[in-house]
Amino acid sequence: MLSIYPACFFKEADNKYSVIFPDLNWLSTCGDSIEDALSMAVDCLAGYLYTCQKNNENVPAPSSIKDISLDTIATELQLDSLQGFVNMVSVDVPAYAKEHFERSVKKTLTIPAWLNKAALEQGINFSQVLQEALIAKIKA
Incomplete structure (x- = not known):
């Protein structure tokens, strides 16, 4: 089953990207490119949700993408909202965990x-x- 959360992507001065999940206690990650940032966002989301599930912690429901204010988040984090966008990030947590977190080597x-x-x-x-x-x- 897919878990889908909105994430704010901000291009930094060094052309790297910061990614923030406002629904998940401002969970964040980054990437060297937009592709890397998206990959890191999936990994970050999967890790957070997997850990919450393992610890029996409640996870907030995702906001609608239209309810995310990029300007408000950019202002609070002192980032340039003109260099940002909101995108939905999805991950199948059980499948991701099986491949990345639980697989024996x-x-x-x-x-x-x-x-x-x-x-x-x-x-x-x-x-x-x-x-x-x-x-x-x-x-x-």
Whole structure:
């Protein structure tokens, strides 16, 4: 099922684009070109909605595109509304999540033979241990 939200795209002085979702607590992203900004907007929207779903958080309903005031948003963010436009961004969150957030990747690694033997004897799940260690390392 598609989730569709309005997003404000603003061309910056460096020819890059900022993207703001006013309905979603001013969620924002950016891109090096209009194509990149749109791709980043889809990824940003998918990530936000996926996280909200995983955390059982309520997500506001999307506004109608005609209810979005580009001038008001541009003024509040000190951006040039003449260099902006509003566009609807859509994403199939479950399909996107399956491909980008939940897909497992096979990794090959090398460990000493004695460590492999000891871990096998204890029934240790190598994948689980590696995931836990990587998560701990990333959060550190």
